[in-house]
Amino acid sequence: MEKRQTIKKIFNSKGGAIFKKMLDDKKAIEQHLKKGRKLSDLKNKYKFVKPLSTN
């Protein structure tokens, strides 16, 4: 009996590492907040920006 094997080809996108970093950063920050810690603890680790004016 012929045994067939499915091989799933896995490739990386050119920007895969960038999008993964973006996702990892998001998750790490959310985990930090879930522990009741403040965003300001992370201000030297990530480049937070405030591009909105709420005035």
Place this chain on the structure above:
Amino acid sequence: MLNPYPLTEADDLSYLFTTGQQIEYHIFFLDYSYMFADYPRIAGNIYSFNIYVPEGDNNIASFDERIGVTIVEVFKTFFKRIENVAVYVCDNADERHMARKRKFDFWFWKYNDGSIVKEDGIAMAGNMEIINSLLVHTNNPHLSELIFAFKDLNSKAGDK
């Protein structure tokens, strides 16, 4: 038309709005201008858009349409500076990322006045699929180049 919830500055780094059910939505942006480093003309003003809901985002799928109106209002404010570019990645931690994307797409489809262009992508990183979107103002002078670069980043490494 529903009114957006009032957006306030939560602290020096993030924004906040509270729904009628007293659920807080925190919004923060991170600078990822380096993501288009291979395209010097458009490298800059690239920010990731993030929503964090301390109580969990089950409410994100609720019928509170004012949440969607508020998110779109955030983007309208964001795009008052036409050069601004937003990138959104869907958190895949709990297998609900497709539901989040559908909700985000619905909000965009329903409340966008046509001034924002959204381009969707799926990036592969190892065996992980990362669903992502690019949002650009229609009048951004580098619109075509931004979309081209975004598609390029999502394309298979080695493709030309």
